[in-house]
Amino acid sequence: MGFAARLIAALPRVQLRSFRSRLLAATATLLLGFVVLGGVALEKAFESALLQSQQDKLEGLIYALLAAASTNRQGELTITLDAVPDRRLREPLSGLQAALFDERGVMVWASTQELQATPPSKPAVGEWRFEHLRKPDAFRLSFGLRWIDSDGNEPRLFTVSVIDNTASYERQAQVYRRTLWGWLGATAASLSIGLLVILRWGLLPLRRIGDELHRIEKGEQGEILGEYPDELKPLTRDLNAMIVSERSQQTRYRNALGDLAHSLKTPLAVLRGLGSDQEIPDPQRLQLDEQLSRMHHIVDHQLRRAAAVGSRTLTEPVALKPLSDKIMQALAKVYSERAIRFENELDVNLRQRADQGDLYEMLGNLLENAAKYGQQRVRLSAQNEARLTLLHIDDDGPGWPDEPQKLLQRGVRADTRKPGQGIGLAAVHEIVQAYGGELRFGHSPLGGARISLVLPSR
Structure with missing residues (x-):
């Protein structure tokens, strides 16, 4: 089952008797689904791009730190912050910090004395490891390296880590999210208005047919007279044929029943006159009157039964x-x-x-x-x-x-x-x-x- 079919299947199971309401409900549900899914997809794509941008920025900073790294008089690896272009590393409350850990996970250098960073999981030499820390809420990028000094000492393993808080990331994501959903909402509203106008225009011929049928029911016109699209012409033609057939059939019935009633009226009157003849014995005269009465009522009943119109279409209430x-x-x-x-x-x-x-x-x-x-x-x-x-x-x-x-x-x-x-x-x-x-x-x-x-x- 495709996406559109699933959305239609998920429509509320309510009785929508109007054809326009059904189309509006279906198109509005599809439009809402595509807008929501499109917005979520765009938001996720932007977040991924923003995370990649954050990682790239931290990678550049680590390269700058490695370029400023050197061995001090005691033979320990250190980093000169004055040589790093990002001045936030020199500001304690900037949210950007860096640290250097040896192979034992001991922090041997930090950009600020207040830094209490936990050692990262030890990456392999040349491996990058990007993490989103929850406490504190920050991004951390770690890089494993092997340091060989110029004095010919044995190479040592180090991990350099850079930690940046998520304030900038959250601010950019929030601005993008607000802009994205604002424009998507405006687009959805515009499309909904456009769909409503298109549906109203597309269903106009059906509404005109309904108006004409209503006028026919009220007796204001005899048949469907308007010009309609090719798809509706067979319908209007058959409706007109049905109207004409029903009316002509009813007229024929009434005329035939009227003729039948008129043709039976005279013979019954003659027979009733003959039945009043005093020369006919009383038993036979009473029997003749009884049978004539029965015939009269039977004919009256059958005429009334046949003349009953019954349920008809396109009649005025x-x-x-x-x-x-x-x-x-x-x-x-x-x-x-x-x-x-x-x-x-x-x-x-x-x-x-x-x-x-x-x-x-x-x-x-x-x-x-x-x-x-x-x-x-x-x-x-x-x-x-x-x-x-x-x-x-x-x-x-x-x-x-x-x-x-x-x-x-x-x-x-x-x-x-x-x-x-x-x-x-x-x-x-x-x-x-x-x-x-x-x-x-x-x-x-x-x-x-x-x-x-x-x-x-x-």
Whole structure:
């Protein structure tokens, strides 16, 4: 797995629903990773170069010390500091010190009397040994040498060491570090702004498609009209074809169903007229009326079932409160003798993406059932639940019978004393299923029955 793949895999596992957010998160993570890694690499490279520079400086100083070395009257090796160009060796508190150790590790010469240096690990003749001391915080460079004097004495082994504190090194590293990360931060910010502008410009066609689809849902235009890049032309073409196909198919369905209803209306009326003929014996006339009623309700149910639009794409959400107000006003006139009080608690901003005719059918049947079996009050309310819209219809009637789910079967009625055919709840249930929803039965806070119409809120 490459570096980029590892960075993407390390992205926080959060739900980024926006395509732009996903791209921004991925590019920002990659950019941050490369900036951090690049900054660390540059910082390490500078520290290595700075350490090498420090070592080179100390090497030059050791060469200068060796050039100033000589044998004194007692035959001991010593170094004349006046001949060394770096004057800091002659200043006790400068932080730069030098020492000379013999083969036994005994310090035989020091640049200052205050120097209490521990002997270094003995390097071989001609070997350089560079160390970073922690106590005190300093750099030490040691060099092993063999000294042969001019008097012909036996050669002796010495180690010359130079110790320099890290103040200069730390100061340079800190300045570089501050400059480096300042510029890297400014560069990362500039690149982030540039990436944001590029992403916004690159995703502009998708945003324009989304705006056009929103206008189509609101009914402000009929299809996608804009010009888009070649990569999006197949998408816009297929979307337009889908829109046209769906609308033409719906129109054909409605026209065909209207023709079917009109063609069946006359034959049924004729048969009902024939069934009223007094010459037909009563048993046969009653049987004929019963079968004609069944045919009428079967045809009505099938037409209503086929006309149910169901869940459709690119439709404008319907405001539920004005629609339910109209239904309640109509029902209030129908049940005016019983003085049923209808209470509409829906929010004026509540909308549902569905066909208006289907919503009339569902809410009309459920509110009418509540008014039919309720005593004095019918209430409509709503709530949201995990991307679902729940419409509650409550009444103050006797409540549901045992096993209310059976009422969703065609022809099953809760109370045979009330007029009706027992197909209202079944018809609503079929329309609700077409939208991927459900009907829930419960106990009403008003004391009667509650039925909840559950639809995807989308």
